[in-house]
Amino acid sequence: MMSEAIDTNVSKSSLIARASTLVSNLAREYLGVNGNGSFSVSVYDTAWIAMVYRTVNGETYWMFPEAFQYLLTNQSLNGSWNEHFPEVDGILSSAAALLALTKHKNAPLYSNSTLPDDIDIRIARATSSLGSQLEQWDVEGSDHVGFEILVPSMLDLLEQEGIRFEFGGRSLLSVLNAQKVARFHPQLLYGTEQSTLLHSLEAFTNQIDFDNIKHHMTAGNMMASPASTAMYLMQSSAWDDHAEAYLRRVLVSSQEHGAVPSAFPTNNFELTWTVSTLLESGFTAEELGLESLERIADFLLRQLAVKKGVLGFAPNVLADADDTAKAILCMCLLGRPISPDTMIATFESDSHFRTYVAERNPSFSANCNILNALLYLPSPGCHYREICKAAKFLCDAWYAGPVMDKWNTSLQYSMMLLAQALTRLLRVWDARSLNWILESWMEDRIPVVLLQILIRTLQTQDANGSWGNGSLEITAYAMLTLSSVVSLPWARSILPHAEQVFKAGREYLLHNARYWSQAEHVWIEKVSYGSIVLSEAYCMAAAKSSTRSLLPWGDAVEAISTSIPIDAVKEYQQFLVRLPIFSGELDWKLTASVLEGYLFLRRLRSVRLDIFPGKQMAEDKYLAYIPFTWTTLNNVRGAPLHSSLLWDMMFVSMLNYQADEYMESVVGEQFVDDLESIKLLVKRLCSEPDRESESSDTSWLSLGDEKHGNSILTPQPSPISEDAQYGQSPKALTEVETVLTRFTTSILQHPKVLQAPPSTQRNLRRELATFLLAHITHASDNTRFASQPHATNTTTQFSTPKGTYFDWVRTTSADHTSCPYAFAFYSCLIAKPAQDCFHGVKQKYLAQDLCRHLATMCRQYNDYGSIARDRAERNLNSINFPEFGAGVGEVGGDLETRLKGDLLWIAEYERECLGMVLRRLEGMVGAKAREALGVFVGVTDLFGQIYVARDIGSRMKGV
Numbered sequence: 001m002m003s004e005a006i007d008t009n010v011s012k013s014s015l016i017a018r019a020s021t022l023v024s025n026l027a028r029e030y031l032g033v034n035g036n037g038s039f040s041v042s043v044y045d046t047a048w049i050a051m052v053y054r055t056v057n058g059e060t061y062w063m064f065p066e067a068f069q070y071l072l073t074n075q076s077l078n079g080s081w082n083e084h085f086p087e088v089d090g091i092l093s094s095a096a097a098l099l100a101l102t103k104h105k106n107a108p109l110y111s112n113s114t115l116p117d118d119i120d121i122r123i124a125r126a127t128s129s130l131g132s133q134l135e136q137w138d139v140e141g142s143d144h145v146g147f148e149i150l151v152p153s154m155l156d157l158l159e160q161e162g163i164r165f166e167f168g169g170r171s172l173l174s175v176l177n178a179q180k181v182a183r184f185h186p187q188l189l190y191g192t193e194q195s196t197l198l199h200s201l202e203a204f205t206n207q208i209d210f211d212n213i214k215h216h217m218t219a220g221n222m223m224a225s226p227a228s229t230a231m232y233l234m235q236s237s238a239w240d241d242h243a244e245a246y247l248r249r250v251l252v253s254s255q256e257h258g259a260v261p262s263a264f265p266t267n268n269f270e271l272t273w274t275v276s277t278l279l280e281s282g283f284t285a286e287e288l289g290l291e292s293l294e295r296i297a298d299f300l301l302r303q304l305a306v307k308k309g310v311l312g313f314a315p316n317v318l319a320d321a322d323d324t325a326k327a328i329l330c331m332c333l334l335g336r337p338i339s340p341d342t343m344i345a346t347f348e349s350d351s352h353f354r355t356y357v358a359e360r361n362p363s364f365s366a367n368c369n370i371l372n373a374l375l376y377l378p379s380p381g382c383h384y385r386e387i388c389k390a391a392k393f394l395c396d397a398w399y400a401g402p403v404m405d406k407w408n409t410s411l412q413y414s415m416m417l418l419a420q421a422l423t424r425l426l427r428v429w430d431a432r433s434l435n436w437i438l439e440s441w442m443e444d445r446i447p448v449v450l451l452q453i454l455i456r457t458l459q460t461q462d463a464n465g466s467w468g469n470g471s472l473e474i475t476a477y478a479m480l481t482l483s484s485v486v487s488l489p490w491a492r493s494i495l496p497h498a499e500q501v502f503k504a505g506r507e508y509l510l511h512n513a514r515y516w517s518q519a520e521h522v523w524i525e526k527v528s529y530g531s532i533v534l535s536e537a538y539c540m541a542a543a544k545s546s547t548r549s550l551l552p553w554g555d556a557v558e559a560i561s562t563s564i565p566i567d568a569v570k571e572y573q574q575f576l577v578r579l580p581i582f583s584g585e586l587d588w589k590l591t592a593s594v595l596e597g598y599l600f601l602r603r604l605r606s607v608r609l610d611i612f613p614g615k616q617m618a619e620d621k622y623l624a625y626i627p628f629t630w631t632t633l634n635n636v637r638g639a640p641l642h643s644s645l646l647w648d649m650m651f652v653s654m655l656n657y658q659a660d661e662y663m664e665s666v667v668g669e670q671f672v673d674d675l676e677s678i679k680l681l682v683k684r685l686c687s688e689p690d691r692e693s694e695s696s697d698t699s700w701l702s703l704g705d706e707k708h709g710n711s712i713l714t715p716q717p718s719p720i721s722e723d724a725q726y727g728q729s730p731k732a733l734t735e736v737e738t739v740l741t742r743f744t745t746s747i748l749q750h751p752k753v754l755q756a757p758p759s760t761q762r763n764l765r766r767e768l769a770t771f772l773l774a775h776i777t778h779a780s781d782n783t784r785f786a787s788q789p790h791a792t793n794t795t796t797q798f799s800t801p802k803g804t805y806f807d808w809v810r811t812t813s814a815d816h817t818s819c820p821y822a823f824a825f826y827s828c829l830i831a832k833p834a835q836d837c838f839h840g841v842k843q844k845y846l847a848q849d850l851c852r853h854l855a856t857m858c859r860q861y862n863d864y865g866s867i868a869r870d871r872a873e874r875n876l877n878s879i880n881f882p883e884f885g886a887g888v889g890e891v892g893g894d895l896e897t898r899l900k901g902d903l904l905w906i907a908e909y910e911r912e913c914l915g916m917v918l919r920r921l922e923g924m925v926g927a928k929a930r931e932a933l934g935v936f937v938g939v940t941d942l943f944g945q946i947y948v949a950r951d952i953g954s955r956m957k958g959v
Helices: 012-029 043-050 065-073 087-105 119-136 147-160 170-182 196-204 210-216 226-235 241-253 267-280 290-306 321-333 341-347 364-375 380-400 411-430 439-459 472-485 489-511 532-544 555-562 566-577 587-606 625-636 643-670 675-685 730-748 758-786 805-810 812-816 819-830 840-865 867-873 892-922 927-952
Strands: 053-056 059-062
Touching (some): 012 290, 012 532, 043 065, 043 087, 087 119, 087 147, 147 170, 147 196, 196 210, 196 226, 226 241, 267 290, 267 321, 267 532, 290 321, 321 341, 321 364, 341 364, 364 380, 380 411, 380 643, 411 439, 411 472, 411 555, 439 472, 439 489, 439 587, 439 643, 472 532, 489 555, 489 566, 489 587, 566 625, 587 625, 587 643, 625 927, 643 758, 643 819, 730 758, 758 812, 758 819, 812 840, 819 840, 840 927
Antiparallel strands (some): 053 059
16 A cells, blocks of 8 residues: 555654655545545454345345455454454454354355355354353443444344343343434434434344435445445345445455455545644644645545535545544644634534534543644634633543543543643643633643643553553654643653653654554544554654754743742652652652642642631641642552542542641630530531431441440430530531531532442441541540640650550541541542442451551551650650550650650551451452552551651751
């Protein structure tokens, strides 16, 4: 094909020549009446071609025996086809090929029918393989285009041949199919308007009159689909010579003899993607060839004119937002901009832009492409409303994560498009062309997203310099991503490492330049596919790109960076690298994580007083720690947590510090003689919301006062009522109620919590109440301890404990850390809607045991690091308990050294227990829950190590 003539030398001049040749070949071969395409072959579509037969003068014969032979040649030893591709690929390909084999076996008298001797063995192996694939299929996690109608249709057709499959996900598949089919009516196809269903007519056997859709045939095909066209050809009452001619043309144009791609032609798609990709990466129009580009531009303008401003992936097919946006982008980059008004009017919805008018779920990449196209218009400010809509949808989608797109299997592809679009948005905003966009959005959300994209790209590079396990096209995506984001001012601290990564990627790409034109199955249609043209284009664009931007940033964007204290970032990084949890961790990753934390810190500071009042609150010296503890652990563990989850946990972590401070400095002081009123208030706020307060059962909230932390259920007084008599003034209690209501509501009314099962919500309510009540009990302990005589030359022993140290540290003191309730909240965030994060008694028991060990260890580390402060403030510390022998027989430094050593020994024992429980629990839960568990445990452990580090040395001046 065209790529064979391209020189594999990759010097600067030859790279330009290679790109020019590609564009020249496209201008020569892709602008014809019948179009062209370079998609890889599809077993699924080839199988449908193999089933086409015709009867002439009483004799029936297979029309395309070469397609059947291709299936035989490419069947794997285990009986499958495309078994190494995504689940739906293998299932659809194997199902269609099995159907073709079965039909050929059942029609041995057809002319030119040649069956292999082992046809029965082949069918048996294919049946077994397909059954295994179906059983392992994650139906709920699938997002292939049209799978909910294609797979059930294939299963029905196989059942008609006597082959039936039962598998775990079949009932869910039936539900999804029913939802899809409920919206289908044959009239949708019989009218004059095109529909995406025309691309999948093979799913509607015996459901429609194929003679009534003949008017949708263009250039002999049904929406450029070989499989759909084959079904039309078989089901029509009269043979269609144009459809036959189309299928033969596709076979001749295919990359492999006897096979066809999943779509043909695809010239609009490959033209627009190639031209825009090359021009955006730094190739000039002169380098690519002005004459060729003019011809391509004229062709695209004619295509746009046909549908009055929109187009599809090929001439005469249904228009889509993706190809339209890329065409508009091409025109802008070529200096011939056109209006996007028709695109906006056609594809805009309330919250985003649709790929097709009747799209079921949004496409991430389509919205990226639309945003990018709008930003390249001569006056982007004229479309600020649409720009804001697309940008908000994309940032929200990134924050909710993950952003896997429906048209490409690679996460890096989505990150590349988002990086390019948002960086362009910053450029336009920086130039004051979009003054209407809120600065808080541009300064908080977008910088976080872009830095996260940079970090994820840097840390997913393979050892050989590639991305995607050696994929050249995905490596090109990654390099183009880096070239977009590394020039951002807040990324300068990690620029040297980014440049090394980029250099390694370039070396890998250039070393394998002769393979750039090999199609890789990273694109998604009905099945996944690759494109020779697109692979070539992306690799050339990446080779052309650079990590150095030629354009300086303006004051607006630079201001985002200047708000990050670089000296403090370096100081935090040097502090983190000395902690045991980060031993041997790469400096750049810690630096990047602290930078990311600072970007979150801007937003955290803006909501600092949303829940707890500013008055009577001490300086929040821990606030800066909170963001980077979460960002660092998340990045070190491969970034399993999406941004919204990170933000929620940062916000809750801040609230926990504030709650601790509020309960101590406000509640503990003002209600020291009337803590019972606060207990009643807490129990009411954390009770079931659908019960009348007077009849609520709050006995489960009891913390027995007779023994620290034991859940001894004792009769409780009635909840607070308006006419209750308080020891403290009603006004003071009302103020506390207002604050604690805001706090508990922010936790209990979180959308993810409300989606959790009732039992999970009840557990969170119980843990939240326990957390607040533990502060009251802890305040009572501190009061008794502070009233004791305190020696000046030794550690004071607690003389009036209500239980053993084990009881106290495992219950009241552990609950006081917030870890148990935060873990319950976290479990809601990482679970699927209406499902528990942990299933069954074993997982639930281990999860609770894990949390208890973690909270206990965190408390012991906290006490280890705060001995001096607790002594000065006369607060109860672990080492004050009688079991430690404080104040007995030893004085001075020797005593304190022993006490601290004993405390650290017990904390390490808790760590050992934690490790054992964590290993067992990780073996029971899925990969996502396992990764999320690792981050939560790591963050809690990190806080403990910070407490210890801050006590043993002055490593962070002013922190």
